[in-house]
Amino acid sequence: MRKYRIPSMGALLAFEAAARHESFTHAARELFLTESAISRQINTLEGNLGVRLFVRVKQRVVLTRAGKVYGAQVRRALESLDRDTLSIIAHGSGGGYLELAVLPTFASQWLIPRLGDFNARYPDVRVNMGVRTDTFPFAETHFEAAIHYGKPTWPGTSADFLFREEVIPVCAASLLTQPVKSPADLLDYPLLHSTTRPDGWATWFANLGVDDNRTMHGVRYELHTMLLSAAAAGLGIALVPRFFVDTQPEPSALIVPFEAPVVAESAYYFVYPTELSHGKPLTNFREWLLREALAWRTAHPVLDADADVGSGPR
Template sequence: MKRDIPLPSVSVLRCFEAAAKHQSFTAAAEELGLTQSGVSRQVKELEDQIGAALFRREGRGIRLTQAGRSLGDSLASDLTRLRATISQAVAAGSTQEMLTIGVLPAFGERWLVPRLGEFKARRQNLDLMLYSRSEPFDIAEQGVDVAIHFGANDWPGAKLTPLCPEDLIVAAAPALIEEHRVSSREDIFRMPLLHLTTRPHLWSVFRKSVPGSEERAQIGSYFDQFPLIISAAVNGMGAAILPTYLVEAEITSGALKQLAPVKDGSGHNYYVATPAGKLSPAASDFVNWIKTQVSRRVPRP
């Protein structure tokens, strides 16, 4: 008879889930509000408990091992299901209605949460539960009422309502623009370039739209999260290609200056994802509200 393996603590599992999602201890620490060493220590505790390496070092980064990938694929869904179960139990014991929202991390932090107060004011008897999710999941099974999706019009088991395309711009700090005497699209390439590792093609796409510019090696600084690359741009490290919705505040305040639009050509859009079937009144109200909010966003350049 096999002995039961003691379950790791939820905090250990959350650290591994975040590190697996970002393939970065630093990004996981930022998401969870912990130190990088704290995340690394808890992942090591999990590795010791199960007797297998979950990550391997690659240069300055980390990559999941086969064991780590297998655990990560299952754990993300399991934890989301656990959170949904707990939130449903809490809601069942409360007179308040609950709306569960799955949201892209950067979209949630920089666009949705600053606006949620307006929606909450309209539905004061409604409690909100937000989950950070980067990839499609079984929206009905995991008890999520509504989610934000970016990509193709393809999410099995979910109904997708179009919100808007993604507007991308080249942006940089005014002092950096002045330092490199940038006055045209061609001049942009005088500045250091900041790259997002999840979208390494963007500078090549933009370069093709600038007549006479020569293709160069993708030199510059690389970042795996939008908040990091935005901070780098604001602090004058280089020019970055960013979605307008993420830098509305920086553009308005003058911390960043918009230099040129970028046409990605991927055809990807933002969608509201909901379970198939009739929506609850709260979910329907949220979908209508967010569509109105998106229509007020910063206009295209």
């Protein structure tokens, strides 16, 4: 039989609260214990570990380096246990939770506005969302699935195609000092880039027959919401997915300086670890999401997998 060297839950809860507040008093108040009870739990934990977790400095406690590291690890473990507990409670009621990693602007502009239909169809399933803009090892996170933009080459996962992306240039009308008659005219203005689409502008210009080193110049933003805000503020011209602009709830302050949409070679995918046995939440969400994506592709055929991607204006 394997022997686990895991401290008592009482000691871990006391330590996590004390580490978060760097105060035994505040930890005691939060956990409805006495300060001496918190102190005893910490002393026992330090004795079992053989490591000092706190030092006293002028009537207060301060985490040691080991205490800071262990505090972050214990907090993650307790949060994971809390999520697992909620999930099993929901499972017993016939529902469940899905932990989904999303691209923030995609989620806010395309996914979340459609979730009302999912909730109506599957009222017992809840979708929790967190932000990830790049691939990550599922085994090291609590996520069970992700919305991914790029290629279906995420190691250890299965990937379902959702749809491609049609990109257009946008900017504030006040930025333009003269009419834009050709794509090359845009190079007279600052270009705003996406760090997750580093070759976006170069590819867009190349599809329109423009070969110029200036296509790679300009500042970079990680999120499309930042790109849209920067463009609206007159800081430059951004290249963004058309649906990010078309789905704005109010008339946009942005204009399209040159109408030449290009379908990107990459696409959106729903990915999840291949080796896992998936339960009801993931299965239900996957079926619903693929149905919504099919409807979107049907309404926008150029975004389908068989589209002649990257071939110029549409």
